[in-house]
Amino acid sequence: MSAPSQPPPKLAERLRAVRVALRHDLEATRHVFRGQAAYVLRDPLTFQSHRFDPGDYDVLCRLDAARSLGEVFEQLVTEGRATRDDEEPFYQFVFSLHRMGFLQLPFSDDKLLYRRFTSRQKSQTKRRLMSVLFLQIPVWNPDAFLSRTVDFVRPLFSRWFFALWLCLVLAAGGVLLAHGKEAWAPLNGVLAAQNLGLMWLTLVVLKTIHEFGHAYACKHFGAHVPEMGVYLIMGTPCAYVDATASWGLPGKLQRIIICLAGMYFESIVAALAVFVWAATGPGVLNSAAYNAIFLASVVTILFNINPLMRYDGYYVASDLLEVPNLRQRATQYVVALLKRFALGVRSPLPPADRRLAVVLSGYGVAASGYRVMIMLGLAALIATKLYFAGLMLGALFVVTTLWGMGRKMVQYAWLAEECAPVRGRAIAVTASVMVGLPLAAALVPVRSSITAPAVLGREVETVVRAETNGFLAAPRVASGQIVAAAQPLAELSNDRLEEARLAAAARLAAAELQRDAYLAEQPSLARQEQAKADAAAAELARRTQQIAALDVRAPAAGEVVAALDAANTGVFVPEGGELATLVSGAWEVRAVLAEEQIAAAAPKVGDRVEFRPADRPQRGLGGVISRITPAGSRVVPHPSLTHLAGGDIAVAPDKLEAARPYFELVIRLDRPDETLRYGVTGQARLSARAEPIGRLLYRRLVRFANKLSES
Numbered sequence: 033m034s035a036p037s038q039p040p041p042k043l044a045e046r047l048r049a050v051r052v053a054l055r056h057d058l059e060a061t062r063h064v065f066r067g068q069a070a071y072v073l074r075d076p077l078t079f080q081s082h083r084f085d086p087g088d089y090d091v092l093c094r095l096d097a098a099r100s101l102g103e104v105f106e107q108l109v110t111e112g113r114a115t116r117d118d119e120e121p122f123y124q125f126v127f128s129l130h131r132m133g134f135l136q137l138p139f140s141d142d143k144l145l146y147r148r149f150t151s152r153q154k155s156q157t158k159r160r161l162m163s164v165l166f167l168q169i170p171v172w173n174p175d176a177f178l179s180r181t182v183d184f185v186r187p188l189f190s191r192w193f194f195a196l197w198l199c200l201v202l203a204a205g206g207v208l209l210a211h212g213k214e215a216w217a218p219l220n221g222v223l224a225a226q227n228l229g230l231m232w233l234t235l236v237v238l239k240t241i242h243e244f245g246h247a248y249a250c251k252h253f254g255a256h257v258p259e260m261g262v263y264l265i266m267g268t269p270c271a272y273v274d275a276t277a278s279w280g281l282p283g284k285l286q287r288i289i290i291c292l293a294g295m296y297f298e299s300i301v302a303a304l305a306v307f308v309w310a311a312t313g314p315g316v317l318n319s320a321a322y323n324a325i326f327l328a329s330v331v332t333i334l335f336n337i338n339p340l341m342r343y344d345g346y347y348v349a350s351d352l353l354e355v356p357n358l359r360q361r362a363t364q365y366v367v368a369l370l371k372r373f374a375l376g377v378r379s380p381l382p383p384a385d386r387r388l389a390v391v392l393s394g395y396g397v398a399a400s401g402y403r404v405m406i407m408l409g410l411a412a413l414i415a416t417k418l419y420f421a422g423l424m425l426g427a428l429f430v431v432t433t434l435w436g437m438g439r440k441m442v443q444y445a446w447l448a449e450e451c452a453p454v455r456g457r458a459i460a461v462t463a464s465v466m467v468g469l470p471l472a473a474a475l476v477p478v479r480s481s482i483t484a485p486a487v488l489g490r491e492v493e494t495v496v497r498a499e500t501n502g503f504l505a506a507p508r509v510a511s512g513q514i515v516a517a518a519q520p521l522a523e524l525s526n527d528r529l530e531e532a533r534l535a536a537a538a539r540l541a542a543a544e545l546q547r548d549a550y551l552a553e554q555p556s557l558a559r560q561e562q563a564k565a566d567a568a569a570a571e572l573a574r575r576t577q578q579i580a581a582l583d584v585r586a587p588a589a590g591e592v593v594a595a596l597d598a599a600n601t602g603v604f605v606p607e608g609g610e611l612a613t614l615v616s617g618a619w620e621v622r623a624v625l626a627e628e629q630i631a632a633a634a635p636k637v638g639d640r641v642e643f644r645p646a647d648r649p650q651r652g653l654g655g656v657i658s659r660i661t662p663a664g665s666r667v668v669p670h671p672s673l674t675h676l677a678g679g680d681i682a683v684a685p686d687k688l689e690a691a692r693p694y695f696e697l698v699i700r701l702d703r704p705d706e707t708l709r710y711g712v713t714g715q716a717r718l719s720a721r722a723e724p725i726g727r728l729l730y731r732r733l734v735r736f737a738n739k740l741s742e743s
Contacts, residue, residue, distance in 0.1 A: 245297030491617025664693030
């Protein structure tokens, strides 16, 4: 018989003469899980369901106010269903039924009542603290409304409509594939500030439809739906529905359909939204349709169907594996494994075959790790909006988690009865964990890596600029072309320059004529005309040089990686405007590192670096550092690495200045090939210095906090 983990002592003496009876309003259903019968009792007052194996259910059914608990136990012993050694577990089981609210016991132990009261107060305090982020507000009992309207929705659960749904989803998928680039393009702005209001409203509507899907599925299969309300998640209202009555349904397929009904309803909305989005132009309706597609697909896949989160996917997995209370049983199994193999406690493991043992242990570890990741991720998300609140929440979670784990470990190692035979080992293991892990974090050095944004370039890069104003008359080269020195790159035209040259030539000729006329009789005037002639000649030479500069030629041999093409013919190019970019020499990677990254990596000329281009991240290119700038600069030398071009470095749009200085590293690649593309961005990975884990985590936390403060 199952028993709670910490039952009150000596229950047999106190409860032997007590008479109890099972509540008559409890609803019981029989199920088969993993080939074994089980019974589920549902409390219609609290809407909670509890599972019992056949042995416990037999004991539960024998409880009768006409007989004392001692008489019930004696009958079990007489029939061979229990032994004398099972007496204390029997009363512990009865007491657990009382805590579930299935029966009442006439206790007068004021100390026990006070312990239960303080325990309840602590749990309520924890719930109040969590309710700041997750607040559940019951609104109404929808059962009568669902009963009146379920006939209108019932066709959605038929086989012919399911076939129609498949066709609808496939057609919507085809539309998205046909509009591939258009479908992906708005993703960058889906969380933009101007879209958050519409996104929020779409989320509320979708989640309401989602919960009505669960509710109508319950009602379709005859289950009771006693409550529906609002669930505030970080201030965002979402609907919730109490579908616990579905556990009383005998068919596994029925329960799975109820779990998936919310996503089923959402997918209908998302599929219809695809056609609305494809058929409409930019506007509110188009944005709302795209938000519905995003929320009903990506968000649903990440959250609702994820079995590690206690949403629809969790209950589907629990039913498919035929393991009720999957998370609780997995946690208990992992704890039992730790007790046995870490502490040496020889208490029996929870019953499970080999396959179930693997499932429970794997799920228990994954769910615990995922819970930590979600809480820290939630703290980071809040920190992006409320800086100090997010950091305090993350620190509070870490401190309370470590404190709770440490307190339970110490209490168990020092006080638990089952640790008595191995008390010394339990205390030693607990002390080594609580002291050894912090020491390891403080003293044991580990190597890590640092990644920095980088761009692929060449050893020599020349930007060819216009030496004078002009209009592009004829581009002579295209990107990717190899050119020789002095090869024409582009031809500009400027009629005003030609007019100015002709005017200067005319003034020169006139001044020379006047000078020759004055030369014999008026030398002084001749000298004045000579000065005018010299000025006109200088002007003519300057204009001639400017006209010659309209024929733009390559200053050196190289490859054209950027140039104005035929589509730009007729475009005005100001003096200093870029006409083409020529590159030559060896391939190089230019990476920019923040000050703390330089301090952590301590790079030197000759150190190895790996570069992974963004267009092929699976391919690593090795190289060595050839140059390091001695001083940092807030001006980012490569605009493609800034947020203005989709990079990671935030800069002021007008000056390209970052909030902190960056250092540039130049990496010479070992074996470049012809497939490399100039200007491709990526990530450069450097080996950091060996340092203790604690310092490494501290630096990364500080870096994260700095990024938040900058944004």
